[in-house]
Structures are given as C-alpha cells and as structure tokens.
Amino acid sequence: MLTKDIWTTKDYSRVPFALYHDQDVYTQEQERIFRGPVWLYVGLEAEIPKPGDFRTTWLGDTPVLFNRDMQGKVHAFVNRCVHRGANVRRESHGNATDHTCFYHRWCYDLEGKLIGVPFQRGVPGKGGGMSPDFKTKDHALRKIRVEMLNGIIFGTFAEEVEPLRDYLGATMLWHLERLTAKPIRIMGYQRQRIHGNWKLYAENVRDQYHGSLLHQFHRKFGISRVTHTGGASLDPRHRHNISWGKEGSDSTEQFSATYQQGKVEVKDFGLSDGQVLEYLPEFEDGISLAICSVFPNVTFQQIRNSLAARQIRTRGINDFELHWTLFGYDDDTAEMQNFRELQTNMVGPGGFISMEDGEAVEVAHRATRPDADCSAIVEMGGGGAIPEEVEHKISDIPVRGFWSYYAELMDIEPEGAIR
Ligand SMILES: [Fe+2]
Structure with a gap:
C-alpha cells in the first residue's frame, strides 16, 4: 500500500523505485493527478482553426475529443459515447458538423449534446425503441472544462482548481x-x-x-x-x-x-x-x-x-x-x-x-x-x-x-x- 513512509528522505532526494512499478500507484495517479486539481495540456487552438474542426487526444488514460463549434468556441469532452462506452471519434482529426458513434450511430453536436438516437421510437408497425421517458436532452458527452492561454488549450476534470494563470x-x-x-x-x-x-x-x-x-x-x-x-x-x-x-x-x-x-x-x-x-x-x-x-x-x-x-x-x-x-x-x-x-x-x-x-x-x-x-x-x-x-x-x-x-x-x- 502507498503510504507516507515510502520516502527515505524528506526532500525527495531519494525516489523509491516502487513508484514506477506498482499498479495501485498507477490507479491512484489516474484519479488524484490526471483527474485531480491540475490543468492538463489538451492541444493547440491552431490545430482546430475552423468551425467544425476536431481532434482526439488522451488525458492520462481518458480518451478526449476537442473541437471548435460553429460560433468558434473550443470544447473538450470525454471521447466516449454515453450509450455503450465506445469512442465517439476514432480518427485523429477531421472537420464535421456533428459526431456520430460508429457502434450504434448515436449522434452529438459540437457542444457534446446528444441529438440523435437511431430508432429511438422503434420501427413503425414493429415496435422496439427506447423507453418513452428517455430524453436525448438529458444526455451529453462528459465535458472537460477548458481554458485558453494564447492559443494553448488546457483542460481539467476537477470541479475545484486554481485559475490557470495562478496554476502556471x-x-x-x-x-x-x-x-x-x-x-x-x-x-x-x-x-x-x-x-x-x-x-x-x-x-x-x-x-x-x-x-x-x-x-x-x-x-x-x-x-x-x-x-x-x-x-x-x-x-x-x-x-x-x-x-x-x-x-x-x-x-x-x-x-x-x-x-x-x-x-x-x-x-x-x-x-x-x-x-x-x-x-x-x-x-x-x-x-x-x-x-x-x-x-x-x-x-x-x-x-x-x-x-x-x-x-x-x-x-x-x-x-x-x-x-x-x-x-x-x-x-x-x-x-x-x-x-x-x-x-x-x-x-x-x-x-x-x-x-x-x-x-x-x-x-x-x-x-x-x-x-x-x-x-x-x-x-x-x-x-x-x-x-x-x-x-x-x-x-x-x-x-x-x-x-x-x-x-x-x-x-x-x-x-x-x-x-
Ligand atoms: Fe534529454
């Protein structure tokens, strides 16, 4: 188990090898560091200059999709369909007016809102479809908060984090x-x-x-x-x-x-x-x-x-x-x-x-x-x-x-x- 006793010095002049090789350490890093109160580098605005431009990346182990909407605003999301968890975008980059998951074709707009579910109401004369109380507006890609610094896109999963400029x-x-x-x-x-x-x-x-x-x-x-x-x-x-x-x-x-x-x-x-x-x-x-x-x-x-x-x-x-x-x-x-x-x-x-x-x-x-x-x-x-x-x-x-x-x-x- 990872404890404060792992260090043999107080000034970090000795670094135990266990920190590079322990699965529990890695699991905690994903939660406490990559999902923690930090600002992560997402990409550069110059990579998505035009409305509809998008790119995929990874923040820690989390797949991420970022794009520019039709008003020019940059958004970042977890690149994972709310339906069954597949990546919504599998390509490295492109330009599109929406994002459609390849698995069951669920579709999201450039703000990450779910806007389309094939056969949501079933097939006329045959039935099927989602429960009547399922509403697309209740679902969206998980948003990652982003802030720009002169065209550098930083993002965070944390609800509470110091302002980007203070962080830097x-x-x-x-x-x-x-x-x-x-x-x-x-x-x-x-x-x-x-x-x-x-x-x-x-x-x-x-x-x-x-x-x-x-x-x-x-x-x-x-x-x-x-x-x-x-x-x-x-x-x-x-x-x-x-x-x-x-x-x-x-x-x-x-x-x-x-x-x-x-x-x-x-x-x-x-x-x-x-x-x-x-x-x-x-x-x-x-x-x-x-x-x-x-x-x-x-x-x-x-x-x-x-x-x-x-x-x-x-x-x-x-x-x-x-x-x-x-x-x-x-x-x-x-x-x-x-x-x-x-x-x-x-x-x-x-x-x-x-x-x-x-x-x-x-x-x-x-x-x-x-x-x-x-x-x-x-x-x-x-x-x-x-x-x-x-x-x-x-x-x-x-x-x-x-x-x-x-x-x-x-x-x-x-x-x-x-x-
Ligand atoms: Fe080097």
Whole structure:
C-alpha cells in the first residue's frame, strides 16, 4: 500500500523505485493527478482553426475529443459515447458538423449534446425503441472544462482548481506567452511508444544534468553545455520548470577544459551534411534552448528553431505514448520554415538528441523493476529546500519539485516534508 513512509528522505532526494512499478500507484495517479486539481495540456487552438474542426487526444488514460463549434468556441469532452462506452471519434482529426458513434450511430453536436438516437421510437408497425421517458436532452458527452492561454488549450476534470494563470505562475506564463506571442502554424506530428513509466520521462525533461552527458550531439555541437549561461526557473510550488541555456555564452577553451577536467569524452565526429546545425536566433532574450515542463503532462520545447509540445499519454505502468506537435509561426519566412524542418531531425523518436531520452527511460524502467525497495538518487545541485531559481546547468533540482507536488496530490507527503 502507498503510504507516507515510502520516502527515505524528506526532500525527495531519494525516489523509491516502487513508484514506477506498482499498479495501485498507477490507479491512484489516474484519479488524484490526471483527474485531480491540475490543468492538463489538451492541444493547440491552431490545430482546430475552423468551425467544425476536431481532434482526439488522451488525458492520462481518458480518451478526449476537442473541437471548435460553429460560433468558434473550443470544447473538450470525454471521447466516449454515453450509450455503450465506445469512442465517439476514432480518427485523429477531421472537420464535421456533428459526431456520430460508429457502434450504434448515436449522434452529438459540437457542444457534446446528444441529438440523435437511431430508432429511438422503434420501427413503425414493429415496435422496439427506447423507453418513452428517455430524453436525448438529458444526455451529453462528459465535458472537460477548458481554458485558453494564447492559443494553448488546457483542460481539467476537477470541479475545484486554481485559475490557470495562478496554476502556471509568473515564470511559466512569461515563457508560454513568449512562445505564443505570434499566431502558430502547425508543422506536423511525431508519435512514439516508450516502454517505461511516464514519470521517468517527467523526470527526464526536468533533469538538466543529463543534457550534455547523455546527448553527445548537445555536447559536441554546443547546443547545450554546462559551460553555457543557463539554469532552471521554477514556479513557487516547484511543480513546473523551465530549463534554459544560451548558446555561444562560453568559449571553446572553457568548454574543452571543463569537460576534460570532468573526464567527459567529447567524441570527434561530424556530419556529412551540416545543414541541421544551422539556425537563426529568433528570441531577443538570447535563450536558444528552453525546455518548459508543465505538470503533469506536457513539455514545451525550444531547441534552437525547433519548437514543439510533447504530450505524455499514459498507457499503464510500463508504457506511455509521447505525442509531439511541431510548430512554427504564421509569419515564418521560407528560410525559417526550412530551418525548423531540418532541425526536426534532432527531436522525436529517431531524433539525434531525443532518441536517447526514450532509450534512457526504457533502460532505467527495466533495470529498476526487480528492486522496488531501492531508490534513485536525485541530489545533483544539492538537497534541502527547493529553490525557485537555479543558476547553473548541473542540477536535477526540478525533479525534486515534481516529486514534491506529486506527493502532495497523492497524499503521501512525508512528515516534515521539505519542499
Ligand atoms: Fe534529454
């Protein structure tokens, strides 16, 4: 059973492997986290620009359908027919004036109201049909409350939840508004199934320490190095974070000496075609790399000109799907579009950088399974109270922040928890 005693430290610097491998933990996460008082990333408004546009997604284990109605308003529903529970929409996206379940053709309007039941009154001369007191107006797809932030759609199942802007906090707001300051153009999608627990990925994106160690590409080509100016910024509750860095803020000598001193090999390899390494600095603040993770299910990535939302879709304790929405801006020049497309090679399931994250998650997942009572060490950057600002890139401090809020929602904070 999951109790407060599961932790061996109060500052979340040790994370018991049991949390990745226990079915009861997973079941409670679905209720307390994915159905809990959080704002989940649903999608981008630019994915459904026209009236009638719809898309399907998953929030935790729950299938979700979101669409734009004829008045332009965005709605999200549980993608499940009230009749017998089948998905109302099975396709990834489309445009329609209503949604009809494939099983018995029950039909819903774009606000989720049930508007049609075949043979509701039976067949003339033969009978059948629903009971006379059954009224379609009493039934609708289960609504998910949505709120927009500059074209980013967030949703919640909770009746009581803090306002979206308070949930995100000033620093995440600043960054998300920075990323969405111009109308967004959707470039496309990548999907991958990772055979590991979803929280190993939530940790991966909050762990800046691995950035130039696991990823040779970062290290060799200077996209992310510990010698760069950079760090991490967290919200006051430490549930979200931005890991950021500024390329070119170190010298070649500084870089070589530091990695040599740290005994980290910098392999001498190159690319036959170096186009993927070219980019156009586009944000005035000089931040070239920003990995912004919003609890619990999304990471917004800016790696040079490659922009994406990565959504975690849980699939049991041992699997999750990572769904990448790659985007640029409406006013991108042809040159910028080309840069964004080329740099897409760095991310996604086969990306020069991101490929290794999936591998690391799978390897750690398999290796931790037999020893649920052992723990991971999360102490880079120091233990104790979690700061809001970290001024170096040699830290996994935001990982402790993730666990701290996780523990609160799961009601397993240790006595005297240090947040
Ligand atoms: Fe990584």
